[in-house]
Amino acid sequence: MLKALCCIIQRDLRLTFRRRGECVMPLFFLVIVSSLFPMALGSDPKLLAQLAPAIIWVGVVLSLLMSLDRLFRSDAQAGILEQFVLSPYPLSLLMLGKSVAHGLVMGVPLLLLAPVLCLLLQGSFESLGVLWLSLVLGIPTLSLTGSVGAALTIGLREGGALLAIIILPLMIPIVIFGASAVTAANQGISYDSELLLLGALLLLAVVLGPVAISAALRASVTCV
Amino acid sequence: MLKANALGCDRGNRELFSKLTFELRPGSALKISGPNGAGKSSLLKILAGLWQPSVGSVTWRGQPLVSGDPVFLTQLFYLGHQPGIEPLLTPIENCQWQLGIGSASAIDQRTDKICAALQALGLQAFANIPCERLSKGQCQRLALARLWIQPPLLWILDEPYTGLDEIGRDLLCKRVLEHVQQGGIVVMATHQQFDDGAILWQQIRLETVPC
Amino acid sequence: MRVMDVFHRLGSPKYCYQILGYCLPWVSLLCAGLMVYGVFGGLFLAPPDYQQGDGFRMIYIHVPAAFLSLMIYGIIFVSSVIYVVWHIKLADAVAKSSALLGATYTVIALFSGALWGKPMWGTWWIWDARLTSELILLFLYVGYMGLRSAIPNPKRAAQACAILAIVGMMDIPIIHFSVDWWATLHQGATLAKFAKPSIAPEMLYPLLAMIAGFGLFYAVIVSIRVRGDIIIGAGKIP
Numbered sequence: 001m002l003k004a005l006c007c008i009i010q011r012d013l014r015l016t017f018r019r020r021g022e023c024v025m026p027l028f029f030l031v032i033v034s035s036l037f038p039m040a041l042g043s044d045p046k047l048l049a050q051l052a053p054a055i056i057w058v059g060v061v062l063s064l065l066m067s068l069d070r071l072f073r074s075d076a077q078a079g080i081l082e083q084f085v086l087s088p089y090p091l092s093l094l095m096l097g098k099s100v101a102h103g104l105v106m107g108v109p110l111l112l113l114a115p116v117l118c119l120l121l122q123g124s125f126e127s128l129g130v131l132w133l134s135l136v137l138g139i140p141t142l143s144l145t146g147s148v149g150a151a152l153t154i155g156l157r158e159g160g161a162l163l164a165i166i167i168l169p170l171m172i173p174i175v176i177f178g179a180s181a182v183t184a185a186n187q188g189i190s191y192d193s194e195l196l197l198l199g200a201l202l203l204l205a206v207v208l209g210p211v212a213i214s215a216a217l218r219a220s221v222t223c224v
Numbered sequence: 225m226l227k228a229n230a231l232g233c234d235r236g237n238r239e240l241f242s243k244l245t246f247e248l249r250p251g252s253a254l255k256i257s258g259p260n261g262a263g264k265s266s267l268l269k270i271l272a273g274l275w276q277p278s279v280g281s282v283t284w285r286g287q288p289l290v291s292g293d294p295v296f297l298t299q300l301f302y303l304g305h306q307p308g309i310e311p312l313l314t315p316i317e318n319c320q321w322q323l324g325i326g327s328a329s330a331i332d333q334r335t336d337k338i339c340a341a342l343q344a345l346g347l348q349a350f351a352n353i354p355c356e357r358l359s360k361g362q363c364q365r366l367a368l369a370r371l372w373i374q375p376p377l378l379w380i381l382d383e384p385y386t387g388l389d390e391i392g393r394d395l396l397c398k399r400v401l402e403h404v405q406q407g408g409i410v411v412m413a414t415h416q417q418f419d420d421g422a423i424l425w426q427q428i429r430l431e432t433v434p435c
Numbered sequence: 436m437r438v439m440d441v442f443h444r445l446g447s448p449k450y451c452y453q454i455l456g457y458c459l460p461w462v463s464l465l466c467a468g469l470m471v472y473g474v475f476g477g478l479f480l481a482p483p484d485y486q487q488g489d490g491f492r493m494i495y496i497h498v499p500a501a502f503l504s505l506m507i508y509g510i511i512f513v514s515s516v517i518y519v520v521w522h523i524k525l526a527d528a529v530a531k532s533s534a535l536l537g538a539t540y541t542v543i544a545l546f547s548g549a550l551w552g553k554p555m556w557g558t559w560w561i562w563d564a565r566l567t568s569e570l571i572l573l574f575l576y577v578g579y580m581g582l583r584s585a586i587p588n589p590k591r592a593a594q595a596c597a598i599l600a601i602v603g604m605m606d607i608p609i610i611h612f613s614v615d616w617w618a619t620l621h622q623g624a625t626l627a628k629f630a631k632p633s634i635a636p637e638m639l640y641p642l643l644a645m646i647a648g649f650g651l652f653y654a655v656i657v658s659i660r661v662r663g664d665i666i667i668g669a670g671k672i673p
Contacts, residue, residue, distance in 0.1 A: 003324065004324055004325050007320070007321055007324030007325055008321070008324075008325065010321070011310070011313070011317075011320075011321040011324075014313060014317060015310060015312055015313065018312040018313075018354070019312065074310075077306075078306060078307075078308065078309060078310060078311065079304055079305065079306025079307065079308045080308050080309075080310065082274060082302070082304055082308065083308045083322065083325070084325070085274065085292075086272065086273075086274070086297055086300065086302050087297065087325040087326060088294040088297040088298040088326070088327050089294070089325055090292075090294075091292065094325060148598075148602055152582060152595045152598065152599060153582070153585070156585050156586060157585070158581075158585050162578075162581050162582065162585050165574070165577060165578045165581050166578040166581070166582060166599065167578075168574070169571050169574040169575050169578065169603075169606075169610070170602070170603070170606050170610075172571060172610060172613065172614075173606075173609050173610055173612075173613035173614075176613045176614070176616070176617045177613065180617070180620060197613075201609070204609075208605070212598065212601075212602050215519075215598050216595065216598050218291070218292075219591060219594035219595045219598055220591065220595065221274070222274050222275060222276075222291065223275075223588060223590040223591035223594050
């Protein structure tokens with residue numbers, strides 16, 4: 001079973017490296033979106049510093065949405081989803097592999113971008129560690145939750161907007177806890193509870209997410 | 225072994241077929257023919273367990289087919305309309321992941337086995353080129369590569385000869401013949417006419433009913 | 436066994452059509468009666484609240500709408516589970532028919548909450564836990580309806596929406612908890628309390644009547660739509 005998991009992760013990582021251009025786009029999108037806020041709010045450093053955690057978190061969610069849209073699209077076009085469904089290994093295992101690959105591909109660059117964004121938004125570097133930790137806990141959860149929506153909307157014309165409408169409400173708790181953790185760190189108060197809650201959500205997502213994703217994939221592929 | 229009991233399929237508001245009953249034992253082959261839109265692909269998908277029939281059931285070794293049953297899926301090879309190939313990966317990489325999530329043992333996933341199969345299919349020279357640069361016929365051959373590496377018992381093939389040239393068609397015909405003679409089961413939807421009388425094909429012809 | 440028999444037979448469209456047809460006139464009458472009493476009682480019989488004066492009467496619209504909007508999502512969840520496990524088409528018909536009315540109740544709850552808020556706290560909208568949760572519930576409904584209308588294949592739409600409803604319902608406690616937590620973090624003491632801890636009978640009975648009336652109205656609408664679906668599915672009147 002572990003071999004099949006690694007096989008899927010390896011495959012997805014290989015595909016990502018062959019499509020480097022496509023995968024970098026959500027990251028630039030994040031930078032642009034984060035830059036929009038100072039344009040809209042004015043360059044007052046105090047205001048930006050206060051809003052920085054929120055802007056970064058919202059930007060991360062939006063750029064993940066962009067990448068989720070593509071998650072199953074090329075597989076659906078090549079007839080590969082049927083091969084997934086017909087694999088003797090549990091579909092949830094394969095979907096877990098796909099989510100791990102997606103989390104790695106999006107998460108690592110986002111973590112590297114976080115200090116850059118902090119700089120742009122006059123955020124404080126002392127709370128960078130908390131920002132990283134909240135992103136490490138939050139991005140896999142967002143990825144797993146979002147993949148459910150991506151699996152439900154495979155092959156639909158309105159894909160992108162519909163995906164956003166479906167999964168943004170489900171992502172709200174993660175954003176609340178993630179942004180609050182960093183804001184609390186900025187203000188010097190304790191942020192343990194937020195991080196613990198993020199961890200709990202991650203555990204829940206890891207256990208239930210692949211099951212939901214595989215059910216959604218089956219619905220999209222196997223309904224007459 | 226594979227038994228269809230009074231299968232019926234409705235797609236949209238059209239009834240594609242009904243009361244279809246047949247049985248396939250090891251060493252048997254079934255050919256499904258019919259005009260476009262008659263329901264050949266639907267029947268194959270139902271036999272593979274991808275779709276649920278509207279009426280009737282499919283049984284495998286006496287047990288009703290349950291979607292996701294690993295025992296059945298380890299013994300199944302299904303080829304649909306699309307070859308199921310990642311365009312950005314090379315043939316070797318494609319075979320690796322297909323075998324990795326399939327039922328192949330670790331020995332069969334070795335690169336030398338994959339290369340041997342590609343050589344048998346005439347793709348050895350293209351083994352490290354991304355599949356998007358291969359022709360449609362070559363991709364179709366690659367889609368069938370698993371049949372040369374680790375062939376499961378039951379083959380369900382939907383129009384496998386599409387895009388294949390004469391050599392490709394010969395290769396596949398020979399492979400199908402070998403498999404059936406060794407006790408495998410082949411279900412195929414095709415317009416191809418077979419000249420060899422070596423296999424006794426059961427035949428089902430689906431027709432479209434004019435509205 | 437008789438209860439299970441009824442349940443099994445309700446899965447049959449023909450039986451369901453007849454039962455609903457029989458019950459509809461009575462349920463409609465009851466619904467109308469309850470709502471007349473609720474409105475009359477709420478507007479005239481209930482005494483003015485000592486804190487909020489006559490403004491509190493919005494409770495007779497807001498609370499039933501909010502309560503029912505959540506209950507309808509619960510019904511959609513239960514129908515979705517029944518559809519996914521037992522593949523009973525009527526369960527999907529109930530879920531499909533409930534979504535629009537549930538979303539409408541949510542909008543009514545939000546609107547009446549805003550109308551209530553203006554005279555009470557001087558602002559049209561307030562980001563407190565209750566209203567924010569209600570807003571997120573509206574998003575969940577819109578997502579459900581959007582997915583339903585975007586998928587052309589009816590079976591795929593039914594299965595996909597069922598999965599979405601189940602995932603949504605499992606997320607609702609998490610969302611509610613996180614929004615509560617967020618509200619206490621950012622609002623502090625300025626919370627809006629819509630329901631009083633102890634409520635006089637003259638105020639309570641019309642409220643219960645309105646809740647029951649809204650609920651029966653939902654039952655009437657869903658019954659009519661499910662009967663319509665049964666006719667469409669069968670191609671004739673069963």
